[in-house]
Amino acid sequence: MIAVEKALEQYGAPVYVRHEIVHNKYVVQTLEKKGAVFVERTEEVPPGNIVMFSAHGVAPAVHEEARRGRLATIDATCPLVTKVHKEAVRFAKEDYDILLIGHEGHEEVIGTSGEAPDHIQLVDGPEDVAKVEVRDPAKVVWLSQTTLSVDETMETVDALKEKFPQLVSPPSDDICYATQNRQLAVKQMGAEADLVIVVGSRNSSNSKRLVEVAKLAGARAAYLVDFADEIDEAWLEGVATVGVTSGASVPEILVEQVLEWLAQRGFEDVEIVKAAEESITFSLPKELRRDLREEAAALVAERGGSGPVPASVE
Numbered sequence: 001m002i003a004v005e006k007a008l009e010q011y012g013a014p015v016y017v018r019h020e021i022v023h024n025k026y027v028v029q030t031l032e033k034k035g036a037v038f039v040e041r042t043e044e045v046p047p048g049n050i051v052m053f054s055a056h057g058v059a060p061a062v063h064e065e066a067r068r069g070r071l072a073t074i075d076a077t078c079p080l081v082t083k084v085h086k087e088a089v090r091f092a093k094e095d096y097d098i099l100l101i102g103h104e105g106h107e108e109v110i111g112t113s114g115e116a117p118d119h120i121q122l123v124d125g126p127e128d129v130a131k132v133e134v135r136d137p138a139k140v141v142w143l144s145q146t147t148l149s150v151d152e153t154m155e156t157v158d159a160l161k162e163k164f165p166q167l168v169s170p171p172s173d174d175i176c177y178a179t180q181n182r183q184l185a186v187k188q189m190g191a192e193a194d195l196v197i198v199v200g201s202r203n204s205s206n207s208k209r210l211v212e213v214a215k216l217a218g219a220r221a222a223y224l225v226d227f228a229d230e231i232d233e234a235w236l237e238g239v240a241t242v243g244v245t246s247g248a249s250v251p252e253i254l255v256e257q258v259l260e261w262l263a264q265r266g267f268e269d270v271e272i273v274k275a276a277e278e279s280i281t282f283s284l285p286k287e288l289r290r291d292l293r294e295e296a297a298a299l300v301a302e303r304g305g306s307g308p309v310p311a312s313v314e
Helices: 002-011 025-034 060-068 079-093 107-113 126-131 150-163 177-190 205-217 252-263 292-303
Strands: 015-018 036-039 050-053 072-075 097-101 120-123 140-144 195-199 221-225 242-246
Touching: 002 015, 002 025, 002 050, 002 292, 025 036, 050 292, 072 292, 079 097, 079 107, 079 140, 097 107, 097 150, 107 120, 120 126, 126 150, 140 150, 150 177, 150 205, 177 195, 177 205, 177 242, 195 205, 195 252, 205 221, 205 242, 242 252
Parallel strands: 015 036, 015 050, 050 072, 097 120, 097 140, 195 221, 195 242
Antiparallel strands: none
């Protein structure tokens, strides 16, 4: 999110972003007002412009599309996703069959699968395990989408291990620390709260998982809302305790607005549930240290003209 703002400050509008930078309606709307243009396909970006790749990551083929389209690029892939991409490349080079645990169609899964399409097959939950076939049961490894529920992932891993006892685990946990910490906190509050409100967008995988985790932890009801005004007052009937949490990329102001809405309706006493201390920080994309407008112009000049480039041009 900061990378998009910095790019707009440094280069001015427009800065194109391939797919939503994060899955949050408020963030996308705020950045659009500042001059970001969100597109679903690289081909939608006119030659000579800057395109940023979202936190979910993209396949190598997308980088090639940008090169052919004469675009300067900023890679804002989350470093935790990049780690999974590198693991996929390494295990593919070692000729492993890679079982990618994740949700079909999710941008992160598409990007990771594109790193080694001949070696990766998707496993979308325990129910998918029965149809998984591998070349050599002694050379199988699992990786996962970073925004899944920890419990959901391990349930799938356990089922895979029953079928493939020699299944190799990745060198470190792939689930995003921010996702894990929120799920731990929701498990604590879900056991005590009558109602849990998750602030997040409906296309946010980790936000939807929090609703599921809250219900499994014992909450009588749990709902996902983008904004405080989406809360239905009927949800509060018979409720003594409300739990509030948010998806990993939700701005704090939206959580504060929900707390304020609840306070106006008698829920004024707030107790913080803290499952872990977060001290991890990431540096901005290295591309923001270059003159990308000049780079984009040079790419157009190098290929001649500024018209669209046929997909077949190499």
